[in-house]
Amino acid sequence: MAITRRxxxxxxxxxxxxxxxxxxxxxxVVVAAEAQSSNELPWRHALSLFGKxxxxxxxxxxxxxxPDAPKGGVARQIAVGTFDNFNIxxxxxxxxxxxxxxxxxxxLLTESLDEVSTEYGALAExxxxxxxxxxxxxxxxxxxxxxxxxxxxxxxxIFSLDSFKKHxxxxxxxxxxxxxxxxxxxxxxxxxxxxxxxRELPQIVGQLRVLPKHWWEGTDAQGRKRDxxxxxxxxPLGSGPYxxxxxxxxxxxxxxxxxxxxxxxxxxxxxxxxFDELRYEYFRDATVAIEAFKADQVDWRTENSAKNWxxxxxxxxxxxxxxxxxxxxxxxxxxxxxxxxxxxxxxxSDPRLRRALNYAFDxxxxxxxxxxxxxFRVRSYFDGLEELMATGLPxxxxxxxxxxxxxxxxxxxxxxxxxxxxxxxxxxxxxxxREAIRLxxxxxxxxxxxxxxxxxxxxxxxxxxxxxxPAFERVMLFYKPSLERLGIAVSIxxxxxxxxxxxxxxxxxxxxxxxxxxxxxxxxxxxxxWGSKAADMAGSDNIAGIKNPxxxxxxxxxxxxxxxxxxxxxxxxxxxxxxxxxxVIPQWNYxxxxxxxxxxxxxxxxxxxxxxxxxxxxxxxxxxxAARIAKKS
Numbered sequence: 001m002a003i004t005r006r007x008x009x010x011x012x013x014x015x016x017x018x019x020x021x022x023x024x025x026x027x028x029v030v031v032a033a034e035a036q037s038s039n040e041l042p043w044r045h046a047l048s049l050f051g052k053x054x055x056x057x058x059x060x061x062x063x064x065x066x067p068d069a070p071k072g073g074v075a076r077q078i079a080v081g082t083f084d085n086f087n088i089x090x091x092x093x094x095x096x097x098x099x100x101x102x103x104x105x106x107x108l109l110t111e112s113l114d115e116v117s118t119e120y121g122a123l124a125e126x127x128x129x130x131x132x133x134x135x136x137x138x139x140x141x142x143x144x145x146x147x148x149x150x151x152x153x154x155x156x157x158i159f160s161l162d163s164f165k166k167h168x169x170x171x172x173x174x175x176x177x178x179x180x181x182x183x184x185x186x187x188x189x190x191x192x193x194x195x196x197x198x199r200e201l202p203q204i205v206g207q208l209r210v211l212p213k214h215w216w217e218g219t220d221a222q223g224r225k226r227d228x229x230x231x232x233x234x235x236p237l238g239s240g241p242y243x244x245x246x247x248x249x250x251x252x253x254x255x256x257x258x259x260x261x262x263x264x265x266x267x268x269x270x271x272x273x274x275f276d277e278l279r280y281e282y283f284r285d286a287t288v289a290i291e292a293f294k295a296d297q298v299d300w301r302t303e304n305s306a307k308n309w310x311x312x313x314x315x316x317x318x319x320x321x322x323x324x325x326x327x328x329x330x331x332x333x334x335x336x337x338x339x340x341x342x343x344x345x346x347x348x349s350d351p352r353l354r355r356a357l358n359y360a361f362d363x364x365x366x367x368x369x370x371x372x373x374x375x376f377r378v379r380s381y382f383d384g385l386e387e388l389m390a391t392g393l394p395x396x397x398x399x400x401x402x403x404x405x406x407x408x409x410x411x412x413x414x415x416x417x418x419x420x421x422x423x424x425x426x427x428x429x430x431x432x433x434r435e436a437i438r439l440x441x442x443x444x445x446x447x448x449x450x451x452x453x454x455x456x457x458x459x460x461x462x463x464x465x466x467x468x469x470p471a472f473e474r475v476m477l478f479y480k481p482s483l484e485r486l487g488i489a490v491s492i493x494x495x496x497x498x499x500x501x502x503x504x505x506x507x508x509x510x511x512x513x514x515x516x517x518x519x520x521x522x523x524x525x526x527x528x529x530w531g532s533k534a535a536d537m538a539g540s541d542n543i544a545g546i547k548n549p550x551x552x553x554x555x556x557x558x559x560x561x562x563x564x565x566x567x568x569x570x571x572x573x574x575x576x577x578x579x580x581x582x583x584v585i586p587q588w589n590y591x592x593x594x595x596x597x598x599x600x601x602x603x604x605x606x607x608x609x610x611x612x613x614x615x616x617x618x619x620x621x622x623x624x625x626a627a628r629i630a631k632k633s
Contacts, residue, residue, distance in 0.1 A: 054115050146238070159216070176527075215236070325596050334385035360432070363423065363588065460487070466511065603619045
């Protein structure tokens, strides 16, 4: 797919659903009399949301890999938490276990790490769609095989889509606009969409992890019929470059490279998947994990704690350069990380109260005391993606889009540039708390006997800060005294990951911490993040419970943008309205991936621009380096 400056072709139904889109885009909406037929469409080897792809159909490899990288060795990585499931259709598979299990599967397309939002054929050899994006056809490779030798078929693809839509809350929303998948040739599967104009849909269905229908509809070693809707620790059948070799439930997973993998010579796989074995060791405590790394029980650690980065890596192996510390820039992703009040609970329904909670958060002092000044305050729901962040006052296309929802959004959207309160010194903190009290008074609260009382009910405002990460307790403990100075009764509770997951699915919380990742090309996932329908879907990413018609409309502008310029404008408009509704209390961001590794690996001279470290996918085991470390030990 190439995004070009052409009129957006809509059928009558889609045009009626988006009456303002053409005027915002500055072009007339053209109603298509008849969509292109399948046999008129060109076949492509890749799709891009931004236009021309970098690599031609006959390319030999990605530029960022070493085609002569040796195969072999083991890469041992740290995983935090635990696991009890290998079924990726069930949403409980998260974190490292999700990444590990995903390696045994493949999708129709695979991502290029030196281009933005561009993917090349993996299970599929080619793809075709009409100019109005109303459907897409994928043609599978004839050589694509499951690890049991059976071919990957259109029936597998259809089964996978149906399973994810039915049983996984996130993918149910993500693929909600795919109304039908059908076999249209021996190796061809067609996805039909509910309306034209959704530029992302042809590509995001290509991201679908394909499951083996025959395996899931079969029986296990005990003769029990498998069920794709339930959890399982049976090692699943895959088609990818790795298979699960062994595991200890909740403690470790080992993957082995499939040496006769059907796709090992594909251009997209050359120079990748170089380790014979990938091991994931699970730790519930970050301190124990660091000690395991120091003892050379694991090879690679990604460090998320500024405190640990500053204090935990002063040991002999670092001085001797046997352990290397390195930061890698993250260029392709943004984020919103925040304290998130549960809007489903009446006490958080007033935006003035939520804004007051922001005034009570002294990020600057926390950054100095806890984070060694490493972080900066999140300023946007797309923080880190400068092109997409709402700054200053709206103008141009962004302003045109916002005018269509003017009556439904806070007036400050048009008059005031959003900013977070700034603390860091006693005078600023006192001023911020005074402003918080003013906002709380407007929201119907007053302080009586040092307690913040709801004047309608006579009860004290109280809430629980909930986490599954013990390391995050210190952040909550720092925040708690400021809230208590306002008269709020605050409790902090840390629970295990399984309890936490269950409470999230039942929306049983007051305030939690949540991070939403964002790409350079926002689209359909925005509905799952902030859309009204997702607010009632157990397990969705709309944990805040946002239900706002204006935001739903702005999400549609993002999804149905006809070109990059309109996408940027619509994303800024969405960002600005989310910010001014004060749904969350923004936390912090950091534009690098911090890593520590035992120096027994090699890597390409130039890492992929949008892949951060690229580990372990484009790295390899260096036997000479490993031998030198062994001698020094």
